[in-house]
Each structure stands twice: as structure tokens, then as C-alpha cells.
Amino acid sequence: MAITTDVLILGGGLTGSTAAHALANKGVRVALVDVHDQIPNVFKAEKAGPHSLPQLRRLGIGDSVEAVGRKLFESIDAADGRILRRMRLGERGYYYHDFVNHIRKQLPPEVQFIRGTARRIETSDNLQTVQLASGETIESRLVIVSCGGASQLFDQLSITRTLVIEDPAIGFAMLIEPAAGGKFWFDGSGVTYYPNSAAPRISYCSMFSVPGAMRINMFGFHDVKSTWVHELVDNPQAKLVRTFPKLTKLIGDFRVATKVEVMPVRPSVANGFRRPGFVLAGDAFSTVPPSTGKGVYKLMHDVEVLAELVPEWIKTPGMGTQKTSTYYDHPQKREADDHVRMKTLYQHWAATSTTVRAQVHRMRFFADAYIKDLIGYTADLG
Ligand SMILES: Cc1cc2nc3c(=O)[nH]c(=O)nc-3n(C[C@H](O)[C@H](O)[C@H](O)COP(=O)(O)OP(=O)(O)OC[C@H]3O[C@@H](n4cnc5c(N)ncnc54)[C@H](O)[C@@H]3O)c2cc1C
Structure with a gap:
């Protein structure tokens, strides 16, 4: 028999795990699917700065970064063999897998975690169906696709990607x-x-x-x-x-x-996402050069906006494009996406021009x- 839920999150990296946390805390019925029970050691975001820390706290996962991270006493800028400036930014250094695994451990017990790989997805105005590699089927009113920037699911969803800069x-x-x-x-x-x-x-x-x-x-x-x-x-x-x-x-x-x-x-942004039944969040929506240090900032905005909108969406029938588009059109998301795009172009120019x-x-x-x-x-x- 198929598992049913209100919100199915595909991908339990930082985006999916945080979204599961935030939505469950708002009383939404959530299932979270990821390939791994525990995220393996992987090189991704490893520093949380003054912009993302307040966001992490607002989303209820500030404790996780405190638990696994090390507080950096000073943040020093330097060049040409000398110190340029010293700042106290309250940054934290951590390993990505420790951070995500800690958030997963703190998930409210109502979140149903399913270890598996999503293979097939069918979406509509009302009910979405996802099939895992194991053959198991999950039905959900909304699917949050947060499986990173490269996924076979994009083809099935007719999502294409445009490079933000040509250089890798x-x-x-x-x-x-x-x-x-x-x-x-x-x-x-x-x-x-x-x-x-x-x-x-x-x-x-x-x-x-x-x-x-x-x-x-x-x-x-x-x-x-x-x-x-x-x-x-x-x-x-x-x-x-x-x-x-x-x-x-x-x-x-x-x-x-x-x-x-x-x-x-490859810094890129998704196209063709205004569709019924699903939304793209985190790297699944756009990827940034690591030098921008903005991946976490961007995905936390996605999660904050979803935590505001999704509890309202599920109060009324249907999950049409009109509903899902309000996420992409939300001023907070647009502002964060524009900021990150500008930062990408700037970082590329400053490093290569x-x-x-x-x-x-x-x-x-x-x-x-x-x-x-x-x-x-x-x-x-x-
Ligand atoms: C080298 C590097 C350094 C970075 N440094 C910084 C930094 O300093 N600061 C910063 O802010 N950002 C940084 N970033 C960006 C940041 O790490 C990403 O924006 C962030 O990790 C995106 O998280 P995510 O959850 O969207 O995607 P991911 O972390 O990619 O998570 C996707 C999850 O989906 C799962 N998944 C994939 N396919 C399926 C499937 N079919 N079924 C089920 N599960 C699936 C995967 O197992 C994975 O757990 C860096 C990125 C890189 C690559």
C-alpha cells in the first residue's frame, strides 16, 4: 500500500532536512526521503557567518550548528603576507555532514524518514506520486524537490538548467x-x-x-x-x-x-519550474560558486518562504500552479535569488578579470x- 502524506521532501541535505524540521514544527505532515540514513563525509558548506546564523536560529536549527561547529573568535582578512582587518563575526566552522546529520537527529518524531532513492515522479493539480528504487510508492499533496543541482528527476519534471556563468x-x-x-x-x-x-x-x-x-x-x-x-x-x-x-x-x-x-x-538556475504539485528548493533551484559563500543563505530563504506558505496551501484543496508560483514570486525569495546572482557575477569578475x-x-x-x-x-x- 502507498504511503500518504501532505508534504514529501525529496533529498535530505541541508535544504530538505531543514525544511522537514520547519514544516513539522508548524504541524504539517511531512515525509523525508534520502538515499542515505546518515549523510557521508562530503565537501560542501563548512562555515556559517553572520547572515546565515540568525536564519538558522529562526528556523530552529541554531542549536545544531552550535553543537557540531566551532566558534571562530576572529575573522581575519589578509593578503600579500599581512593582515588587512580583523572582525568579530561570530562565524562557526563545521563539517557539512555533521551539521546535516545533527539536524536529522533533532527532527520531530512526527517526520517520517524514508531511506530510499526517488526514481519516478508524476505530478498533477491534486496528488503527486513518487516511486522509490525499492518499488515503494509515496503519495503526497506537495513534493519539495531538494535533491541538489544534478538529478535525473529534473528530466521527468521537464526542468532544464541555464548556466549563470560559462566558466566552471x-x-x-x-x-x-x-x-x-x-x-x-x-x-x-x-x-x-x-x-x-x-x-x-x-x-x-x-x-x-x-x-x-x-x-x-x-x-x-x-x-x-x-x-x-x-x-x-x-x-x-x-x-x-x-x-x-x-x-x-x-x-x-x-x-x-x-x-x-x-x-x-556549474553555477546554474532551473527553468520551467512553474508547475503544479512540486517546488524546487536549495541547490535544486539554483547552484552558486562556493566562493560566494551564499549557498546556505539562499537555501535558508527558500525554507523560510516554504515554512510560511506551505501550511496555508494545504488548508485548501488542490496544488495547482497558482499556489506553487507564489513561492517563486515571494519577495523574500526573489530578493535572495537576485542577490545571489549578482554575487555570482561579481565573484567571477573579481577572481578572473x-x-x-x-x-x-x-x-x-x-x-x-x-x-x-x-x-x-x-x-x-x-
Ligand atoms: C565545495 C563546496 C563548498 C561550498 N561552500 C559553501 C560555503 O562555504 N558557504 C555556503 O553558504 N555554501 C557553500 N556551498 C553551497 C552549499 O553547500 C549548498 O548550497 C548546499 O549544500 C545545498 O544543499 P541542498 O540540500 O540543496 O543539496 P545537497 O546538499 O546536494 O543535498 C541533496 C540531498 O538529496 C539527496 N538525493 C539526491 N538525489 C536523490 C534521490 N533521487 N532520492 C532521494 N534523495 C536524493 C542526496 O543524498 C543529498 O543528501 C558549497 C558548495 C560546494 C560544492
């Missing part, structure tokens, strides 16, 4: 240790280090404490098959020093303690931050 974005992650042992001077804080020019096509590298270690994540715009990426994977230490020649002046001699994790991303304007922009950013530090200005947001 990419993220790299590894752990580093001081060469002489002990701890880095910035242990317990985070340092964002910018390159001097657009030559390496890198936005920045971000060094920050996660529980028990020092992470270094680097974001930019390279094809995963490029020589640049191969060189980094083969000899990360040498490539880091070539990319940021004065990095050791700032952080001291270091060694790379793990293999490089490489995560390519070799024009004089871009170089002047870079120098002005460095000078502005440095002057603020000299006059003792410190952003203190938590």
Missing part, C-alpha cells in the same frame, strides 16, 4: 598543520587570504578551525580537468605557495596533512580594509 567554478579542501608541530597562531579563528591578481583565477583561500583541525578551503574558477587542478592535486603544498607567495610569511611554514578534496560546481578596473578594485579593497585596521575599526557582529 571549483572548490578545494584539505587540512594543514604547522611544519614545526603545535598550533597555528590563528587557531580558533578564521583567515581569508586573497591573491594579489587574477592570474591564478582564485577568489581566496579560507583557513579556519573545525573541531580538532585546521581546514584550508580554496575557491576559484577552473575546469576540473585543467593542468592547474592536476598540479594542485599532485603537490598541494607547492601550488598553494605559488598561488599565495607570501602566505608562509603570515601563517608560518605549514604542511598539507591530507589529500586534496576537489568539488566542481585582468582589466585595469578589476586590478584597481582589488587594490582599493585591500587599502580600505588595511586603513580600517590601522584606525582600529573592528566589525563586531557576534
Whole structure:
């Protein structure tokens, strides 16, 4: 016999798990399907900043990031071997899988978690039917598709995607240790280090404490098959020093303690989503370059809007396009999507443009931050 529910969430990453939490807390009957009982170790968002923390708290999952994350005492911007500015932003460093798995553990008992892979989906104005790889069928009034940016389900839903920028974005992650042992001077804080020019096509590298270690994540715009990426994977230490020649002046001699994790991303946005029966949320709606640091911000807006609208939708019959479109047209979602799109274009330009304007922009950013530090200005947001 088919399982029936009011809302079926396909994909229990950060978007789906948070949505399940938020909707169940509003009394909505929710089932959550994910391939994994426990999200495996995967390189995705690892830092929550001053913008996403209040959102996480509003959605009732602030405790999860506190439980698995490490509070960063200071957030330091640096370039050319020196500190540009220090800020107290209350950022948290965490591992994505720890964060999502903790949220899953905290789900209200009413949420029905089903381990499985959604294979087939049929949607209509009233009832949606999803078939899992196991053959099990689930019927639901609404389906929230939150299965990330690449899914076979998109074809069945006639969803296509448009690239926001032609260049592929990419993220790299590894752990580093001081060469002489002990701890880095910035242990317990985070340092964002910018390159001097657009030559390496890198936005920045971000060094920050996660529980028990020092992470270094680097974001930019390279094809995963490029020589640049191969060189980094083969000899990360040498490539880091070539990319940021004065990095050791700032952080001291270091060694790379793990293999490089490489995560390519094609920043894209979905088309053809105004349909009955389902909505797209999180990366399923749009993906951003990791350098924007906006993936969590964007998906939390999606979840906040859904938590406002869905309890009202299910009070009346039907789940037509008129209803589902109000989500995409919601001013909060539109504003967040526009902001993230602009940020994507900006990050790409700032990291890759070799024009004089871009170089002047870079120098002005460095000078502005440095002057603020000299006059003792410190952003203190938590
Ligand atoms: C390298 C990297 C670094 C990043 N860094 C940052 C950062 O610093 N700050 C920031 O804000 N954002 C960052 N992001 C973006 C952020 O991680 C994403 O926006 C966020 O993870 C999206 O979450 P999601 O739940 O929408 O998708 P996902 O995390 O992709 O979750 C999708 C889930 O769906 C499940 N699933 C897929 N298909 C099916 C199916 N058919 N049936 C059932 N389940 C299915 C998967 O198992 C998975 O659990 C980064 C992204 C990358 C790749």
C-alpha cells in the first residue's frame, strides 16, 4: 500500500532536512526521503557567518550548528603576507555532514524518514506520486524537490538548467598543520587570504578551525580537468605557495596533512519550474560558486518562504500552479535569488578579470580594509 502524506521532501541535505524540521514544527505532515540514513563525509558548506546564523536560529536549527561547529573568535582578512582587518563575526566552522546529520537527529518524531532513492515522479493539480528504487510508492499533496543541482528527476519534471556563468567554478579542501608541530597562531579563528591578481583565477583561500583541525578551503574558477587542478592535486603544498607567495610569511611554514578534496560546481538556475504539485528548493533551484559563500543563505530563504506558505496551501484543496508560483514570486525569495546572482557575477569578475578596473578594485579593497585596521575599526557582529 502507498504511503500518504501532505508534504514529501525529496533529498535530505541541508535544504530538505531543514525544511522537514520547519514544516513539522508548524504541524504539517511531512515525509523525508534520502538515499542515505546518515549523510557521508562530503565537501560542501563548512562555515556559517553572520547572515546565515540568525536564519538558522529562526528556523530552529541554531542549536545544531552550535553543537557540531566551532566558534571562530576572529575573522581575519589578509593578503600579500599581512593582515588587512580583523572582525568579530561570530562565524562557526563545521563539517557539512555533521551539521546535516545533527539536524536529522533533532527532527520531530512526527517526520517520517524514508531511506530510499526517488526514481519516478508524476505530478498533477491534486496528488503527486513518487516511486522509490525499492518499488515503494509515496503519495503526497506537495513534493519539495531538494535533491541538489544534478538529478535525473529534473528530466521527468521537464526542468532544464541555464548556466549563470560559462566558466566552471571549483572548490578545494584539505587540512594543514604547522611544519614545526603545535598550533597555528590563528587557531580558533578564521583567515581569508586573497591573491594579489587574477592570474591564478582564485577568489581566496579560507583557513579556519573545525573541531580538532585546521581546514584550508580554496575557491576559484577552473575546469576540473585543467593542468592547474592536476598540479594542485599532485603537490598541494607547492601550488598553494605559488598561488599565495607570501602566505608562509603570515601563517608560518605549514604542511598539507591530507589529500586534496576537489568539488566542481556549474553555477546554474532551473527553468520551467512553474508547475503544479512540486517546488524546487536549495541547490535544486539554483547552484552558486562556493566562493560566494551564499549557498546556505539562499537555501535558508527558500525554507523560510516554504515554512510560511506551505501550511496555508494545504488548508485548501488542490496544488495547482497558482499556489506553487507564489513561492517563486515571494519577495523574500526573489530578493535572495537576485542577490545571489549578482554575487555570482561579481565573484567571477573579481577572481578572473585582468582589466585595469578589476586590478584597481582589488587594490582599493585591500587599502580600505588595511586603513580600517590601522584606525582600529573592528566589525563586531557576534
Ligand atoms: C565545495 C563546496 C563548498 C561550498 N561552500 C559553501 C560555503 O562555504 N558557504 C555556503 O553558504 N555554501 C557553500 N556551498 C553551497 C552549499 O553547500 C549548498 O548550497 C548546499 O549544500 C545545498 O544543499 P541542498 O540540500 O540543496 O543539496 P545537497 O546538499 O546536494 O543535498 C541533496 C540531498 O538529496 C539527496 N538525493 C539526491 N538525489 C536523490 C534521490 N533521487 N532520492 C532521494 N534523495 C536524493 C542526496 O543524498 C543529498 O543528501 C558549497 C558548495 C560546494 C560544492
